[in-house]
Amino acid sequence: MAPAQASAAKQAELLKQDGNTFYKKERIGAAIDAYTGAITLCPNVAVYWTNRALCYKKRNEWRKVEDDCRKALQLDSHSVKAHYMLGLALLDREEYAEGIKELEKSLELGRGPHSMSYMVEEIWQALAKAKYTEWERSSKEIASQLRKLEEACENALKIYRDLDGSTEDEYEEQLIQLREVFRKATVADVPTEVPDHLCCKITLDIFRDPVITPSGVTYERAMLLQHLQKVGKFDPVTREPLEPEQLVPNLAIKEAVQAFLDDHGWAYKMRP
Secondary structure, eight states, X not given: OOHHHHHHHHHHHHHHHHHHHHHHTTOHHHHHHHHHHHHHHOTTOHXXXXXXXXXXXXXXXXXXXXXXXXXXXXXXXXXXXXXHHHHHHHHHXXXXXXXXXXXXXXXXXXXXXXXXXXXXXXXXXHHHHHHHHHHHHHHHHHHHHHHHHXXXXXXXXXXXXXXXXOOHHHHHHHHHXXXXXXXXXXXXXXXXXXXXXXXXXXXXXXXXXXXXXXXXXXXXXXXXXXXXXXXXXXXXXXOOBOOGGGOEEOHHHHHHHHHHHXXXXXXXXXXX
8 A cells, every 4th residue: 555545544544533433422513524534535445434324324314324325335235234224214215125125134244154243133123113114004005905895795795685585694694704704814914923932032032133052042142142241151041151152043043033024024923
């Protein structure tokens, strides 16, 4: 690296550190200026763009968040924060399909080989909210269509009764059967309890980032890491010695959770 480039890089890093300090002190305008200075000096560093996007997110300036995140992803397509904030920006303008896609990518990267477990919960909550909103919109549309269809079927049943000469008892029985059919058609749109095997033994909630220990017990990664750090390096259930590097992603449970959420439209009952 040439001396001039090295000097610019060093100055840009100092500006980034200033920006971080300003951000922590809630001086968002000053933080934006500092990150902008870093970008001006070294525009090919993705983290400068994501840091500034975080400031714009704080101000709900979503178009600017989107622009900075797209630039960051051009520089680093594996940026968890860029995918995450881009997803939020797209959701803000109700582009649910693309927004959810970005959040899913962020979640995948956040719990990958270079796990960012501290962000997984935040990403998961945003994704769950987006999925639920999408499901709710779809559910309302389907419910409206079912109501119209049920009314049409009841009217047809009345016409058939009048033409066929069915008794009132026969008509009432047919009406009960018809309504039962439509009742069952709405069952899939009712929030469902999560099976125990898809829930962490520590959080008692559905798995976000399941990992399995050498003892064969599966936990939520972030909560288990917290246990190892604050309580002790042992398996909470078996009490056997356990180190963070021994944890392995439980892909079977991860896929089972995804299948459950896909089947129920992410409309599941949260445990107390």
